[in-house]
Amino acid sequence: MPGKDIDLSIEFLGKTFKNPFLLSSSPVSNSAEMVARSFDAGWSGVVFKTLNSDRLPIIHPSPRMNSYHYGDKRLVGLQNVEQISDRPLKDNLVDFLYLKKHYPDHILISSIMGFSNDEWAYLAKASEDNGADMLELNFSCPHMCIEGTGHHVGKAFDLIEKFTATVKSTVSIPIIAKMTPNITDMNEPAMYAKNGGADAISAINTVSGISEIGLDDLVPKPNVFGVGAVSGTSGPAIKPIGLHFIADMAKCDDLALPLSGIGGIETWVDALEYILLGSSTIQVTTGIIHYGYRIVEDMIEGLSDFMREKGIARVQDLVGRALENVKTTNHFDLDRQGISQYDLDRCVGCGQCYTVCMDAAGQALEWDAKNRRPRLIEEKCLSCMICSFVCPVPDLITFKEMPQTWNRKETAVMDPDLEKEIAHEPFIATSTEGGNECLC
Amino acid sequence: MSYADNFKKMKPGLDFGQAVAEADRCLLCHEPPCSTACPANTQPGTFIRKLRMKNITGAIRTIKENNILGGACGVLCPTARLCEKECSATGIGRPIEIGKIQRFLVEQSWERNLNLFDTPNPRNEKIAVVGSGPGGLSCAAELAKKGFPVTVFEARPEPGGVLRYGVVSYRFDLDFLEKELGDVKSLGVEFKCNTRIEGDRGAEKLLENGYSAVFLAPGLWGAMRLAPEKEPSEGLFTSVEYLAALRDGRLEEIASQVEGKTVAVIGGGSVAMDCIESAAKLGAEDVYLVYRRSWMQMPAEEDERIESLEAGVHYLLLNQPTGYRTDEKNRLTGLKMVRTRLGESDDSGRRRPEVIPESEWTLDAVMVIEAIGNRAESDSSRWYPNVDVDDKLLIKADPETGTTSTPGIFAGGDIVRGPALVVNAVQDGKLAAKAIQEYLKE
Numbered sequence: 001m002p003g004k005d006i007d008l009s010i011e012f013l014g015k016t017f018k019n020p021f022l023l024s025s026s027p028v029s030n031s032a033e034m035v036a037r038s039f040d041a042g043w044s045g046v047v048f049k050t051l052n053s054d055r056l057p058i059i060h061p062s063p064r065m066n067s068y069h070y071g072d073k074r075l076v077g078l079q080n081v082e083q084i085s086d087r088p089l090k091d092n093l094v095d096f097l098y099l100k101k102h103y104p105d106h107i108l109i110s111s112i113m114g115f116s117n118d119e120w121a122y123l124a125k126a127s128e129d130n131g132a133d134m135l136e137l138n139f140s141c142p143h144m145c146i147e148g149t150g151h152h153v154g155k156a157f158d159l160i161e162k163f164t165a166t167v168k169s170t171v172s173i174p175i176i177a178k179m180t181p182n183i184t185d186m187n188e189p190a191m192y193a194k195n196g197g198a199d200a201i202s203a204i205n206t207v208s209g210i211s212e213i214g215l216d217d218l219v220p221k222p223n224v225f226g227v228g229a230v231s232g233t234s235g236p237a238i239k240p241i242g243l244h245f246i247a248d249m250a251k252c253d254d255l256a257l258p259l260s261g262i263g264g265i266e267t268w269v270d271a272l273e274y275i276l277l278g279s280s281t282i283q284v285t286t287g288i289i290h291y292g293y294r295i296v297e298d299m300i301e302g303l304s305d306f307m308r309e310k311g312i313a314r315v316q317d318l319v320g321r322a323l324e325n326v327k328t329t330n331h332f333d334l335d336r337q338g339i340s341q342y343d344l345d346r347c348v349g350c351g352q353c354y355t356v357c358m359d360a361a362g363q364a365l366e367w368d369a370k371n372r373r374p375r376l377i378e379e380k381c382l383s384c385m386i387c388s389f390v391c392p393v394p395d396l397i398t399f400k401e402m403p404q405t406w407n408r409k410e411t412a413v414m415d416p417d418l419e420k421e422i423a424h425e426p427f428i429a430t431s432t433e434g435g436n437e438c439l440c
Numbered sequence: 441m442s443y444a445d446n447f448k449k450m451k452p453g454l455d456f457g458q459a460v461a462e463a464d465r466c467l468l469c470h471e472p473p474c475s476t477a478c479p480a481n482t483q484p485g486t487f488i489r490k491l492r493m494k495n496i497t498g499a500i501r502t503i504k505e506n507n508i509l510g511g512a513c514g515v516l517c518p519t520a521r522l523c524e525k526e527c528s529a530t531g532i533g534r535p536i537e538i539g540k541i542q543r544f545l546v547e548q549s550w551e552r553n554l555n556l557f558d559t560p561n562p563r564n565e566k567i568a569v570v571g572s573g574p575g576g577l578s579c580a581a582e583l584a585k586k587g588f589p590v591t592v593f594e595a596r597p598e599p600g601g602v603l604r605y606g607v608v609s610y611r612f613d614l615d616f617l618e619k620e621l622g623d624v625k626s627l628g629v630e631f632k633c634n635t636r637i638e639g640d641r642g643a644e645k646l647l648e649n650g651y652s653a654v655f656l657a658p659g660l661w662g663a664m665r666l667a668p669e670k671e672p673s674e675g676l677f678t679s680v681e682y683l684a685a686l687r688d689g690r691l692e693e694i695a696s697q698v699e700g701k702t703v704a705v706i707g708g709g710s711v712a713m714d715c716i717e718s719a720a721k722l723g724a725e726d727v728y729l730v731y732r733r734s735w736m737q738m739p740a741e742e743d744e745r746i747e748s749l750e751a752g753v754h755y756l757l758l759n760q761p762t763g764y765r766t767d768e769k770n771r772l773t774g775l776k777m778v779r780t781r782l783g784e785s786d787d788s789g790r791r792r793p794e795v796i797p798e799s800e801w802t803l804d805a806v807m808v809i810e811a812i813g814n815r816a817e818s819d820s821s822r823w824y825p826n827v828d829v830d831d832k833l834l835i836k837a838d839p840e841t842g843t844t845s846t847p848g849i850f851a852g853g854d855i856v857r858g859p860a861l862v863v864n865a866v867q868d869g870k871l872a873a874k875a876i877q878e879y880l881k882e
């Protein structure tokens with residue numbers, strides 16, 4: 001393991017985590033036996049599987065998950081219909097006691113979800129009394145059908161505030177509100193949570209989705225004895241959504257709460273991206289469902305090596321470092337333009353660039369069939385770069401800026417003679433609504 | 441000369457995209473069988489997982505922490521019968537090309553100029569290592585990592601052992617060797633080349649002259665001989681002489697002797713393969729491999745044998761050399777042989793060649809290379825007379841620790857095992873380094 005000089009520890013809600021990497025609330029954090037093994041592997045803390053109060057029996061559908069494969073790639077997404085913990089509350093609390101006793105330096109966060117004010121208060125108190133260092137309020141489980149639970153709360157902002165306030169008045173340990181991504185703007189519900197007394201926000205829970213339908217029975221998967229449903233999607237496929245919500249909240253001056261990033265994290269690179277956009281801690285489920293707890297070793301080592309290479313000693317100093325570069329699209333300098341450039345010495349001659357440039361871009365490539373090579377017509381290149389996305393040879397196609405004097409050729413019309421037949425008047429704006437610039 | 445560049449350089453390894461694609465095929469097994477199968481505990485299961493998880497520096501660290509010659513092993517290990525033999529992916533297709541990924545990662549460490557090891561707390565006890573082959577390098581690196589001042593004594597002008605003066609350069613080139621040696625040197629290991637440990641009790645005197653422990657890894661630089669009645673004065677080489685000549689500056693000289701001529705190599709092992717294929721590559725008109733048993737009994741790896749066929753080698757199986765024909769100036773003109781057939785199995789489990797009576801014949805050849813085995817140099821035990829050796833002059837050492845019959849003297853590599861592999865010598869060096877630290881505690 002690298003460097004004594006690197007400090008991965010991080011302060012979050014008054015506690016020191018020995019690194020930013022936590023298990024998120026899910027089957028990966030279902031029992032003390034599992035969590036203890038994860039701590040041994042290197043995870044610094046856990047958000048325990050969401051507790052239930054034993055008021056209603058919790059029975060998980062069977063089967064409860066489905067994998068979203070993409071070609072040969074396994075598990076780019078995961079679909080699940082799991083409920084909150086099906087264990088008796090007592091068992092979960094006994095496991096809390098075990099973890100605090102045997103892993104006092106690791107952080108135990110209790111995830112709770114109630115159906116009413118008093119149930120939220122009851123679960124919060126039980127957690128605090130049995131050693132939880134913090135609470136995470138699950139306002140985001142997408143499988144709760146009853147109004148006033150799960151993500152229905154996450155979408156009914158006044159309930160977020162009400163339940164948070166109830167918990168706040170019951171316990172003295174810090175409170176994290178876990179948000180659903182199944183909304184357009186997360187800053188607003190996050191503000192409700194803050195007003196209710198939340199000390200931090202975690203995001204995201206699973207994204208509502210359908211990833212596969214059985215083609216023989218026409219039932220969405222997982223197929224629970226003939227029944228499918230809209231359910232929660234997680235894993236690498238949802239990372240862009242998680243990053244965007246985290247960045248939005250981190251940039252919101254009114255909110256100004258610490259953040260815990262979740263959604264599609266597998267490697268240190270994913271974790272770092274969440275950190276750079278403002279997360280102090282990050283949480284993982286699907287990455288562990290895919291590879292097991294062992295991936296934390298690579299997160300620790302990979303992040304440490306990155307920091308050493310960049311001369312950054314404390315992970316704290318990375319939090320939010322990329323935020324200043326996340327701007328709105330009207331900040332782009334449209335006077336600067338570029339094109340693709342090809343290092344044809346390394347070309348293997350597949351011609352995928354040609355196919356996509358013809359059918360989805362600027363028809364800026366010619367195909368030399370004899371030598372099986374593309375040839376770029378520079379003034380037609382749109383710089384969309386899709387050719388580089390499909391090229392199998394790394395960095396064969398790269399972007400280069402063109403001089404200001406360079407001009408792109410306009411896309412030609414098929415038959416200029418038809419211009420005399422055109423029925424068309426130029427658009428003249430009659431009001432100033434909508435501003436003078438548009439980028440969409 | 442046009443062949444020279446091809447001859448001196450290895451083919452390029454995987455590039456980044458190829459390595460990642462190959463690592464993507466890995467099944468990331470629980471208790472990876474490849475890791476268990478590596479004789480030097482290089483942990484392919486772990487370094488491939490690290491590559492998959494974008495933890496590239498970590499992947500390199502895993503290799504180099506466990507095997508300072510991870511690059512050499514990636515290139516030279518017969519992986520088909522080591523790690524890759526156990527690969528679970530074989531069950532759904534073909535094994536992961538572990539050796540190639542390993543080579544790629546080590547090359548990355550050079551490209552990225554990585555400094556993988558923390559500076560240790562310095563120790564006082566000086567350690568002497570005799571021989572700078574894989575065994576010596578591994579032991580030296582391991583002890584240097586722990587802060588010991590280590591001096592490597594090497595008889596030849598440059599360090600590397602077989603890696604420099606044995607293996608042919610198109611399989612393992614100088615540039616690669618220098619870079620991997622650089623990794624050992626950067627740990628602070630001191631090399632004293634052109635410094636043969638010799639004379640009465642030479643090794644033991646190191647202990648008397650301020651070294652707290654000695655590791656012996658002099659390898660096998662004597663050649664087994666055919667011992668014919670009459671030796672030609674020109675045209676006959678042992679594999680040791682011939683292969684060293686290809687790498688110590690005499691390549692052009694050898695090439696001019698071989699070009700357009702008929703060359704025969706006697707032997708069926710990996711060393712014979714290096715001799716015969718190199719002769720073919722240097723432009724010999726006809727190259728014959730002479731082996732007294734058959735294809736199935738050859739100790740050389742299967743891929744090496746097939747490669748030699750593709751290089752144009754003619755196989756003279758079931759032929760046993762008996763002597764040399766020479767001209768009036770005693771220059772070699774031919775190799776005398778008898779034909780054989782296979783009889784009962786011998787101690788090695790391979791069927792024994794039996795001479796077919798009255799089948800003598802002579803192959804015209806101006807150069808013959810005897811590649812029938814390496815053994816300890818005949819005077820070797822003079823410089824360690826109190827270290828027990830067996831009847832083949834191999835040092836008797838504990839396989840787990842390298843401990844010999846003389847306290848403070850440890851040994852490993854080919855001088856203990858007989859002809860073995862780079863990866864075995866690396867492991868011996870590591871184990872001895874551990875045992876030396878234990879010994880110094882007492």
Ligand SMILES: Cc1cc2nc3c(=O)[nH]c(=O)nc-3n(C[C@H](O)[C@H](O)[C@H](O)COP(=O)(O)OP(=O)(O)OC[C@H]3O[C@@H](n4cnc5c(N)ncnc54)[C@H](O)[C@@H]3O)c2cc1C
Nearest residue numbers: 571573574575595601602637658659853854860861862865
């Ligand atoms: C031609 C050839 C090809 C091979 N190909 C492969 C291969 O592809 N893959 C593989 O895994 N293995 C291969 N091997 C085997 C492998 O190279 C050896 O197992 C390995 O090198 C043994 O390492 P070593 O450290 O014991 O000895 P060596 O590599 O033999 O090094 C011993 C060193 O000690 C020095 N020395 C000897 N006596 C003294 C002294 N008295 N004082 C000072 N220095 C001394 C020698 O000069 C030499 O440099 C090959 C071997 C040969 C000969």
Ligand SMILES: Cc1cc2nc3c(=O)[nH]c(=O)nc-3n(C[C@H](O)[C@H](O)[C@H](O)COP(=O)(O)O)c2cc1C
Nearest residue numbers: 024025026050080204205234235263264284285286
């Ligand atoms: C099978 C499964 C069960 C989950 N159960 C819970 C839960 O009980 N409480 C909760 O807050 N989140 C739950 N989640 C959501 C995860 O904690 C996490 O927010 C989400 O999966 C996104 O992260 P990921 O992409 O790393 O999986 C569950 C996710 C999965 C896949």
Ligand code: SF4
Nearest residue numbers: 027062063064065289
């Ligand atoms: S992973 Fe384990 S619990 Fe899940 S279906 Fe397979 S065997 Fe059963």
